[in-house]
Structure formats: C-alpha cells, structure tokens
Amino acid sequence: MPQSPQRKPALDVASKLAQAVALQQQGRLAEAEQRYGAILSAVPDQGDALHYLGLVKFVTGRFGEALQSIAAAMRAATPSPDVLLHYGLVLNALNRQAEAVESFDKSIALNPQFAQAHNNRAVLLAGMGRHDDALKSYRQALTITPNDPGLHFNHGNLLMDLGRSEEALACYDRAVALHPDYPEALCNRGVVLHALNRHGEAVASLDRAIALRPDIAEAHSNRGNALKSLKRFAEALASYDRAIGLRPSYAEAWCNRGTVLHELTRYDDAVASFGQALALQPDYAAAHSNLGATLHDLGRHDEALACYDRALAITPDYAEALCNRGATLSELMRHDEALANYDRALALQPDLPEAHWNEASLRLLTGDFARGWEEYEWRWKRDSLARTVRDFRRPLWRGDQPLEGKTILLHSEQGFGDSIQFCRYVPRIAARGARVLLEVEQPLQRLMRGLDGTADVIVKGAALPDFDLHCPLLSLPRGFATELASIPWDGPYLQAASADVAAWEQRLGSKGRPRIGLAWSGRTTHHRDHHRSIALRTLLRLLDLDATFVSLQKEVRAGDVAELHRHHEILQFADRLGDFADTAALIAALDLVITVDTSVAHLAGALGCPTWILLPYVPDWRWLLGRDSSPWYPSARLFRQDAGRDWTGVIAGVHEAARGLFADQAKPTDFK
Numbered sequence: 001m002p003q004s005p006q007r008k009p010a011l012d013v014a015s016k017l018a019q020a021v022a023l024q025q026q027g028r029l030a031e032a033e034q035r036y037g038a039i040l041s042a043v044p045d046q047g048d049a050l051h052y053l054g055l056v057k058f059v060t061g062r063f064g065e066a067l068q069s070i071a072a073a074m075r076a077a078t079p080s081p082d083v084l085l086h087y088g089l090v091l092n093a094l095n096r097q098a099e100a101v102e103s104f105d106k107s108i109a110l111n112p113q114f115a116q117a118h119n120n121r122a123v124l125l126a127g128m129g130r131h132d133d134a135l136k137s138y139r140q141a142l143t144i145t146p147n148d149p150g151l152h153f154n155h156g157n158l159l160m161d162l163g164r165s166e167e168a169l170a171c172y173d174r175a176v177a178l179h180p181d182y183p184e185a186l187c188n189r190g191v192v193l194h195a196l197n198r199h200g201e202a203v204a205s206l207d208r209a210i211a212l213r214p215d216i217a218e219a220h221s222n223r224g225n226a227l228k229s230l231k232r233f234a235e236a237l238a239s240y241d242r243a244i245g246l247r248p249s250y251a252e253a254w255c256n257r258g259t260v261l262h263e264l265t266r267y268d269d270a271v272a273s274f275g276q277a278l279a280l281q282p283d284y285a286a287a288h289s290n291l292g293a294t295l296h297d298l299g300r301h302d303e304a305l306a307c308y309d310r311a312l313a314i315t316p317d318y319a320e321a322l323c324n325r326g327a328t329l330s331e332l333m334r335h336d337e338a339l340a341n342y343d344r345a346l347a348l349q350p351d352l353p354e355a356h357w358n359e360a361s362l363r364l365l366t367g368d369f370a371r372g373w374e375e376y377e378w379r380w381k382r383d384s385l386a387r388t389v390r391d392f393r394r395p396l397w398r399g400d401q402p403l404e405g406k407t408i409l410l411h412s413e414q415g416f417g418d419s420i421q422f423c424r425y426v427p428r429i430a431a432r433g434a435r436v437l438l439e440v441e442q443p444l445q446r447l448m449r450g451l452d453g454t455a456d457v458i459v460k461g462a463a464l465p466d467f468d469l470h471c472p473l474l475s476l477p478r479g480f481a482t483e484l485a486s487i488p489w490d491g492p493y494l495q496a497a498s499a500d501v502a503a504w505e506q507r508l509g510s511k512g513r514p515r516i517g518l519a520w521s522g523r524t525t526h527h528r529d530h531h532r533s534i535a536l537r538t539l540l541r542l543l544d545l546d547a548t549f550v551s552l553q554k555e556v557r558a559g560d561v562a563e564l565h566r567h568h569e570i571l572q573f574a575d576r577l578g579d580f581a582d583t584a585a586l587i588a589a590l591d592l593v594i595t596v597d598t599s600v601a602h603l604a605g606a607l608g609c610p611t612w613i614l615l616p617y618v619p620d621w622r623w624l625l626g627r628d629s630s631p632w633y634p635s636a637r638l639f640r641q642d643a644g645r646d647w648t649g650v651i652a653g654v655h656e657a658a659r660g661l662f663a664d665q666a667k668p669t670d671f672k
Helices: 013-025 029-042 047-059 063-076 081-093 097-110 115-127 131-144 149-161 165-178 183-195 199-212 217-229 233-246 251-263 267-280 285-297 301-314 319-331 335-348 353-365 369-381 416-431 442-448 473-479 498-508 536-544 558-566 580-588 599-607 647-664
Strands: 407-411 435-440 454-459 469-472 515-519 548-551 592-596 611-615 636-640
Touching (some): 013 029, 013 047, 047 063, 047 081, 063 081, 097 115, 115 131, 115 149, 149 183, 165 183, 183 199, 183 217, 199 217, 217 233, 217 251, 233 251, 251 267, 285 301, 285 319, 319 335, 319 353, 353 369, 369 473, 407 416, 407 473, 416 435, 416 473, 442 454, 469 473, 515 536, 515 599, 536 647, 580 599, 592 599, 599 636
Parallel strands (some): 407 435, 592 611
16 A cells, blocks of 8 residues: 655644744844745745744844844734834834834724833834924833833933933932942933032932942033033043943044043143044034133134134034124124124023123123123023022012111122122221121122221121012122213222231331232232233333332242242232231231232222232233222222233333332322
8 A cells, every 4th residue: 555655744843933932032033044944945935934034134133124024923913012012113213203103003002001002112213303292201111110211211311302401310319219220320320410510419420320320421521511500520520431431433532531621721631632533523513612712722713713613613602602703703803793792692591691691791891881780690501600699588688678667688709809899889888777786708708897987797608587588799880870981989998907917017127118919919819810810021021110018928839939939029928918907908018019809909909009000011901001090999090901911011011110109209208
C-alpha cells in the first residue's frame, strides 16, 4: 500500500512570536528581527509580527520601513489602540504630525483610558504649538494614571516652556516625590527654581541630579546659571567647564561661560569663550550680543556695535541686544541714537529693567531730570538690586503724601557716596513736619548723627522702631520733583566733630604748606569702577607740587601697595580711618581734596571742602556733561577726560590748576 507524503510540522506561530518578543525586550533587536522575518515568511499577513517588526525598525531609525510594516499590520487585522499609538509615533518621526495626531485620536477613541496615548498626543501637540490642547491631554492622562512620574515630568516641561514656572515646579515636585531618583526631573526642577529666583534651592536640586547622573551636561550648565545669579562666579565657571568637558559642542555653555568670565573681568577670556560659542553656532544671537557687551567694556565700541547688529540681523526683536547697543552708543556720546535704541527695546519688552535703567542714567546725565527720576525707579527690578528689596509693610512715600506728624524711615540702598549725596534731603523732609529715622550702614552712622533733621540714625540690620512711611534715599529727588535749578544746597550739610578735627590738626603737625588729600580708587564692585578708578602711579606727577600729600584711601589695592611704600611723601593713616566720621575730620583739616569719583568726592563736597574730581569721558550721571562745576557740590571742580579717554591730560590739567592756585596765595598758610 503506497505511503502518504510526509507533512512538515505546522509552524507554532504563538511560540515563535513569544520568543521574538522576548529577544526584542532584551534589546537583542537583530535576532528579534530575524525571528519576525521567519514568521512572516511562513505567514505573510501575521499582524503581530508585522507590528513588532515595525517597532524594531522604528527604534533602529528606519522610519519608512517601520511605517510600511505597521501599515501592513493594520491591513491584516483591525488595529488595536497599541498599533495606532505606534503608527502615530512613526508618523511623527517622519514629520507627518497632523496624521500622527489623527492616529493618536483613533487610539484614544478605541480606549479612552489609554494614558500613554494621551501623553504622546500631548507631547506632539506641544511641539506643534497647540499648547492648550496639549495641556488638556496631559490632564486627561494624569486623571487616568496620577502616579506616573514621567507624565508629571512631561507636563512640567510644557508648563516651563510656557513660562508658568510655579505650576511647572509643582509637576517636578510630584515627579520627584513619586520617583526620588529621577535625575531629569531634578535637573528641570533646578531650572524652574532658578527662573523663580530661588537660586540656592536650584543649586541643591541640580546637585542631586548630578549625584545621580554625573554625565548630564545640561545639569552642570544650569548649575552654573544658578551659581552665576548667586555671584559665585568661580564655582559657576567650574560648572560650565564640566558641562563643556562632557559635551565640547555645547554652544550655550560656552556662551554662559563667557558671561561669567566677563563678570570676573577676564574680558579677553570672555571674548574667546563667546568666539567658541559662535564657531559652533554662528547664528547664536545671544552670543553675538554678549560678545558686544564684553567688547564694550574693553573700549572696542565699534566692534561692539557690529556684534549687536549681527545679533539683531538674526533676531530683529531682540530687546536685550537693542539695550546693549544703546549703552555703547551712549558711551560714544551718541545720545539721541542711544535713546532711540532704548525706545525700541522697551516697545518690544516694556518691562526690561536694564533698558529703563540705562535710559534713566542717560536722561539724568543730560539734565533731563523730570523723566530721569521716573525711569530711575526701575532700578529695583534690576538683578543687582532686586535681591535687596525689602518688604517694610508700610507705604512708600512718593512725594504727594502729607508728612505732618508722621514718622518716616529713610534708608540707604546703594553705595556710601549715594547715601552722602542724597541725605541732603533729610532736613527738607523734617521741615514738612515728619519725624525722620535714617537707616545707613555702620561706617556712616556716626557721621550722619550730625545731620540736621534726624530723630535717630539706625545701623542697617538693627531692629527698626515703628514708622508710618518709608523712602529709599535715591527716590527722594523724585519725591521732591528735583530739577537742576532746585537741587537742595543751603551750604555744607555734613560736619566733622571739632574735637576730631583738632586731633587731626595735631597729628598732621604744623602747617608750612598746603595739605592735599588724595583718593584714586573706589570699590571694585562698582559697575563702572574700571572707568573711574586709576592706579596711584597716574597721580605721581602731582607730587612735585609744594604741598603735603595725605592718602584718603582706607583700602589700597594690591597693585598700588608697593608704589605707596616707595613714596613716603604721601602720608598714610588708613589704620586711623575707622569710619566716615574719621575721614570727614581728616578732610576738614585739609586744604584741598583731589579724588576720582568715589565716596570721598561726595564726602568732601558735602563738607564744603574744595574738591577736585577726576572724571572719565563718560561720567556717572550725577556729574552731568560739559561743565567744570557741580550743582550738587558748589565747592567741587570737575576735571574731565577728553575723547581720547586718557588720564594723562586730566592730571596735567590738575597740576596746572594747582600751580596757579598756589601762585595766587599770598603765603602758603593763606591757602585754606
């Protein structure tokens, strides 16, 4: 009897499919792909094999093949929510976003509780700029799976991009609460804390992220941003360097590194860092603008303008670049153009503090006090002062509230010179019937006790008594609507104690010739210190004058120490200058003070002492332009740099003026 033909055993599709899926889950994608291929050779329309094969091709970057495979799976059988989800992901990878959204919608229609489809739909819609629809999808997904840290993370990312930092922070906090070891969430949490000006907390969050994942370049760069805001510049620089070490092509980190080097006054290094950012990303508008700001401080103004112009060619509505451009134009004395740039910047970004500040400084410099004082109130929004804003829980005096019978706190806010200049308003406040409490830094307290009109002088940081109103000292000119013609001056408003002056007279000895006080540098933290301060050697030409020279420097910079020691003809009393009352008494024993624009200039002017002030080509606004006298201090004479921005001519002018002044005296002791 003839035998029947031997039959091949039937392919066990379910078993083979399970094996292939297991390989895929293990990441053994090539082997999984071979298994799926074998299944499809036997059963070409096996839907699951087509689906999973499409996923392998998707994760290996073969998007076109992936789309074909998953589309075949959808033709082979009614597509499931999973298949429609994955089809949408492939469509998105192929930049076919509208079709991808449609596929996600079909997936959700089949399974409204499919959180993953809602999540992916939200991510896609956010990328398409459909933010409201994306937020709705996130909310729907979180209603279904409220304890999914990844969902909270994605939701937070969108809110962060929308500038809704508080809400984003809540999302990241929830993600971290659900998954404490979530470095990406900790990193982005640090970013929003930084945006909320909670810089210390930002650093702590980023440190946690870095401890979990030391190789996240963004975490190191963002840590640098937060440290920069805390003015911990050396640490910020180290963070940027670490980010760049992890990713040398990280243009943003190179740019931010440049801003820190700028803050450290390492301008040449900053230029190099910005240059590297631009080599990596030539159309990086912020790097062009920041490079311009550094070139500005290097005095390379034409190059700075070219940088701003490149930034604006890339981003025409770049308000910060317009603001920077205005500052450089102002430095070139092109005032109308500078104001036009500030106007354009503020039209684009009305709340840009730096543009308001720059406009205020320029208007005050040019004598436009009415608009200048108004704009100057924006100083409290600048980073340098925003951190110092205090909540007194009492109204701010703006000039229009009655003061009769009220107690008002007047408080210092910036440098010592500012307090000395504007405490002149205290007697006028008192004349309106107010009881005046004056809060100043400790080095000013003893001096200010002699100011007419003060009921009490309080050291900043001490407990405050009750008061009804408050006003920062530099807001008083606005409150009094001060114009050039109405600057308060009824004579010297600060005095040195007579006993202290007598002690200095005795210490200085018999006077056979005029006594001249010298001050050549101020605080290095002043934003224009590199313009106003000079090296001691610059003044040495004056030492051939027939005078006794006295240093009024309480602190001498390292570069001047050796020079000062070589010139014993300059008397030094730094160890005896405990506070400004001591300095005031020494100045009162002198015949003339020659000083750069620092607190000594204000103190000597407020005392009514003859004071010669050396000014850069573009001075601080309070010295105005084109005049050799000051409406703030009638005893002051101003010596200005010319357009060459060199101190040699200034010192020559001072030397000539001093020789002429000495020659006019009948005898040296008549100088005072």
